[in-house]
Amino acid sequence: MTLAVNVTAVDKVFNAGRPNQVDALTDVGLQVTAGEFISLIGPSGCGKSTLLRLIADLLQPTAGTIEVNGKSPRQARLDQDYGMAFQQAGLFEWRSVTKNIELPLELKGWDKAKRHDRALEMLELVKLPDRANAMPWQLSGGQQQRIAIARALAAHPSLLLMDEPFGALDEMTREHMQAELLRICAATQTTVVFVTHSIPEAVYLSDRVVVMSAGPGRITSIIPVGLDRSRDEGTREAKRFYDKITEVREALRGSEVGAGGRDDR
Amino acid sequence: MKGVKRKGSLRPLIFGVLALALLLAAWESYRNWIGPWLGTEREVGKVLGFKLLPRANDLAMPSVFDMGREFGKPQVRGSSTSVFQAVAEGTFNSLKLAVAALVLGTIVGIGAAILMARFKVVQRGLMPYLVISQTIPLIALAPLTVTWGGEISFFGFEWQKWTSALVLGAFLSFFPIAVGALRGFNSPDPAALELMDSYASSWWSTWRKLRLPAAVPYLAPAMRLAGSAAVFGVVVSELSVGLTNGVGYLILSYMQEGTSRPAKVFTAVAGTIVLGLLMAAIINAVDRYLTRNRPQEELS
Numbered sequence: 150m151t152l153a154v155n156v157t158a159v160d161k162v163f164n165a166g167r168p169n170q171v172d173a174l175t176d177v178g179l180q181v182t183a184g185e186f187i188s189l190i191g192p193s194g195c196g197k198s199t200l201l202r203l204i205a206d207l208l209q210p211t212a213g214t215i216e217v218n219g220k221s222p223r224q225a226r227l228d229q230d231y232g233m234a235f236q237q238a239g240l241f242e243w244r245s246v247t248k249n250i251e252l253p254l255e256l257k258g259w260d261k262a263k264r265h266d267r268a269l270e271m272l273e274l275v276k277l278p279d280r281a282n283a284m285p286w287q288l289s290g291g292q293q294q295r296i297a298i299a300r301a302l303a304a305h306p307s308l309l310l311m312d313e314p315f316g317a318l319d320e321m322t323r324e325h326m327q328a329e330l331l332r333i334c335a336a337t338q339t340t341v342v343f344v345t346h347s348i349p350e351a352v353y354l355s356d357r358v359v360v361m362s363a364g365p366g367r368i369t370s371i372i373p374v375g376l377d378r379s380r381d382e383g384t385r386e387a388k389r390f391y392d393k394i395t396e397v398r399e400a401l402r403g404s405e406v407g408a409g410g411r412d413d414r
Numbered sequence: 415m416k417g418v419k420r421k422g423s424l425r426p427l428i429f430g431v432l433a434l435a436l437l438l439a440a441w442e443s444y445r446n447w448i449g450p451w452l453g454t455e456r457e458v459g460k461v462l463g464f465k466l467l468p469r470a471n472d473l474a475m476p477s478v479f480d481m482g483r484e485f486g487k488p489q490v491r492g493s494s495t496s497v498f499q500a501v502a503e504g505t506f507n508s509l510k511l512a513v514a515a516l517v518l519g520t521i522v523g524i525g526a527a528i529l530m531a532r533f534k535v536v537q538r539g540l541m542p543y544l545v546i547s548q549t550i551p552l553i554a555l556a557p558l559t560v561t562w563g564g565e566i567s568f569f570g571f572e573w574q575k576w577t578s579a580l581v582l583g584a585f586l587s588f589f590p591i592a593v594g595a596l597r598g599f600n601s602p603d604p605a606a607l608e609l610m611d612s613y614a615s616s617w618w619s620t621w622r623k624l625r626l627p628a629a630v631p632y633l634a635p636a637m638r639l640a641g642s643a644a645v646f647g648v649v650v651s652e653l654s655v656g657l658t659n660g661v662g663y664l665i666l667s668y669m670q671e672g673t674s675r676p677a678k679v680f681t682a683v684a685g686t687i688v689l690g691l692l693m694a695a696i697i698n699a700v701d702r703y704l705t706r707n708r709p710q711e712e713l714s
Contacts, residue, residue, distance in 0.1 A: 207608055226614050233612045235605045242709060243627045252623065256613045286709035310612075 152216070153308050153340040154181035154204055159213030161199055161366075172365035173199045177213070179359060179368065183307065186334060186341045188351035189359045190397065196366025197344045198312055204342060205233060205310050218307060229257060231308040232301030236316045238293035240285035240300075247272070247281045250300045257304060271299035274333055291322040298330065302337060309334070309341045316346065324385070327353055331380065348401070352376075352393045353385065360400040370400045438478045445475040476677035481684070484677045497681050504661035505685040508648055509692055511576060511660065515583025516637075516644040516693075522584060523591025523640070530592070531599040531625065532617065548589050552647060556582055556654035575657040583647035587640035594636025598629025631708070634701040641693045649686055661685040 161174040174196040181187050189197035202208040203215055206222035217225035225231060232253070240249045250268040259267075272278045275295040285293055294314060301309055315323045327350060334341055345351050351358045358372045374393050376384060384390055449470020452459050459467030468474055485498040526544070530537035559581055563573030602624050610620040652662030664682035671678050 202608075205612055207611055226612060229613060231612070233609060235609070237603070237605055239603065239605050239609055241606070241624065241627065243630070243707060245707075253613050255623070256610075256615050256619055284707055284709070 151183045151219075152180055153183045153185070153218060154179065154342065155214075155216040156180070156200070156204070157214050159200075159203065159210045159215060161196065161203060161208065162211045165211065174203075174210075175365040175367050177366075177368055179371075181340060181342060183340055184338055186331075186343065186354055186356045187359060188343045188345055188355040188357075189361060190345055190348065190351045191361030191366075191401065192363050194363040194366070195361040196363070197361050199366065200361075201310050201312055201342060201344050205231060225308075229253060229304050230306055231310050232304065232306040234294075234297050234301045234309070234311045234314045236313040238285075238290070238297040240293055240296055242285050244285070245281070246277070246283050246285065246288070246296050249285065249296055250303050252300060253304045267303055268299075271303050274302070274336065275299045275329070289322075290318055291326060294318060294326060295329065298333065302333070302339065305337070307338075307340060309339050311341065311343045313344055313346060315350065323350070328382070330354065348394050348397050349385075349390075352390060352397060353380065358393075358397050360397060362401075369403070372397055372400060441475065442478055445470040445477065449475075473673065473676050476680065480677035481680040484675065484681050487675075487678075497678065501661065501664060501681050501685040504659065504664045504682070505689050505692075508645075508652065508660040508662060508686075508689055511579055512583055512641075512644045512648040512689070512693060513696065515580050515648055516587050516641055518580065518584035519587030519640055519644060520591050520637070523588035523636075524595050526588065526592040527595035527599055528621070530596050531621075537596070544589060544592060547585070552582055552586065552650055553654055555585075556651045560655050575655050578655045579648050579651035579657050579660070582651040583644040586643040586647035590636045590639035590643065591633070594632045594639075595629055598632030599625040601632065602628045630704050634697075634705065637697045637701065638694070641697045642690060645686075645690050645693050649689070661689060 156177055156179040159174060159177045160172075163171040163173055177196075177200060179187075179200075189200060191197050199208060203210050204217060204222060206226040215222050218230050220228070220230070240246075241252070244252070247265065247268045250271050251264040254264040254267060269278070269281065272281055275298060277292060277295055277299075280288065280292065280296075285296070288296065294317075297314070298309075301311075315326050318326060330341075331354060333339075341354075343351075343354060352374055353376075355374050358374060359368055360370045360372065361367065362369045372393070376387075376389060376393070449455060449459075449467075452467065452470075454467050454470050456469070456471075458465040458469055461467065472480070485496065485501070487497055489495045489497055489500045526540065530540060556578060559578040560573075560575065563577055563581075566573050599621070606624055606628075607620070610624055615623070648660065649662035651657065652660035653666050657663055658667075661682055664685065665679060668675075668679040668682050
């Protein structure tokens with residue numbers, strides 16, 4: 150069993166020693182197995198996005214160690230071992246859909262023909278092959294987010310880091326995108342670390358849900374979901390799905406009471 | 415904040431022509447009817463004891479029709495060149511110089527903006543100089559550049575009067591470009607910069623693939639300011655350093671015939687207006703080309 154991500158005893162402090170010091174993460178440990186789908190869920194300020202950025206080497210831990218595919222996060226970033234997607238699709242408006250997907254490949258120095266072939270392959274994967282020459286502003290929000298996922302996966306990274314990628318979508322599109330993401334990840338064998346605010350989203354997508362709490366940010370419990378991997382729309386109505394939602398909600402509530410009775414859900 | 419794209423509509427053109435016609439009509443009615451009625455033909459008219467209203471005679475306010483006729487007359491008595499030819503040629507010469515000045519100013523301005531975006535220290539250090547540079551009166555600087563330039567010569571290149579006009583035009587136009595480009599280079603979303611970081615993109619790759627294209631909507635209004643600055647710089651330098659083949663110098667030389675041919679100087683003034691309009695048209699074309707694939711934005 151290989152570990153895609155190994156986080157050990159990580160602390161992250163912003164503005165250390167100053168009046169506005171923030172203990173974003175305290176003693177965080179997390180092991181993600183290759184091929185696993187992990188969600189990070191918790192109230193605002195629990196450090197879930199910070200944890201994601203530490204794994205991505207966009208931030209440095211104050212203490213503790215992180216390994217990605219057995220390497221330092223920095224090496225993993227230089228090797229483009231992971232792809233990233235954010236709440237805003239963040240497509241470059243001056244580039245066509247295809248050129249947006251090609252961006253990470255350009256930076257890797259791939260030649261034009263190879264880039265183009267891969268971009269078309271990714272468009273097939275996200276089921277938008279006919280929008281290859283469209284400009285981003287001609288796409289709907291859901292389509293834009295699919296292109297962002299295609300871009301994140303273009304270099305075939307083994308790990309996908311997602312920060313509330315469906316947060317700006319309406320409920321219908323969101324559920325559709327969740328099913329699509331599971332299909333894509335199953336097809337590409339990608340490991341996913343997924344930050345979300347939504348309990349049903351976390352339960353539906355994940356093998357394990359990591360529940361975090363704020364002040365200081367820490368992991369309070371890790372809940373294995375154990376839903377069938379071939380989940381479909383029926384899964385959303387299954388009893389086990391609701392049981393797990395309740396379990397995560399109670400874990401969140403417990404952690405919030407522990408954090409001083411804050412309740413913003 | 416971003417530029418508004420005009421569709422290829424004739425409306426601005428029609429309104430422009432109407433505005434010009436209105437201005438000329440106002441000019442004509444003042445000198446023909448309003449002036450004489452107020453009695454300002456012989457002396458400057460007074461309002462509440464202040465001398466405010468211009469004299470309505472042929473010397474101070476020649477008729478629009480006389481100005482029109484001047485275009486057809488010979489440049490000087492017995493010359494085969496008409497005033498129209500001279501003004502057109504002067505305008506074209508000044509336009510070439512102003513476009514060259516704008517190109518030079520754009521290169522220098524973008525270069526300065528790159529340095530400022532790359533190194534925060536440079537931004538803090540350079541910005542005060544940039545601001546001060548724009549407070550120096552051009553008229554004072556123009557003759558100096560001729561003196562200084564006279565001592566410069568390299569690879570067979572000798573400083574000419576047009577070099578002074580070029581440098582001064584560029585000197586005026588680089589500032590709005592530098593400021594606009596800097597804002598543009600710093601405009602990308604933090605998430606977009608994080609995305610580039612996640613690809614381990616170098617600063618230069620990020621500049622080329624993200625910061626530079628993101629700056630394009632900021633460059634269009636900057637170019638418009640820089641374009642008129644370049645025209646102004648070139649025309650004023652022509653006057654100041656005595657560059658005789660430009661339309662700016664024509665104003666000076668035609669002015670000397672103020673008593674014999676008072677309408678003549680207005681032909682050169684018209685040339686400078688056309689010069690400004692041509693510059694604006696060129697910049698519009700460049701803007702449209704650069705933003706051809708961008709979303710169209712409405713004024714809000």
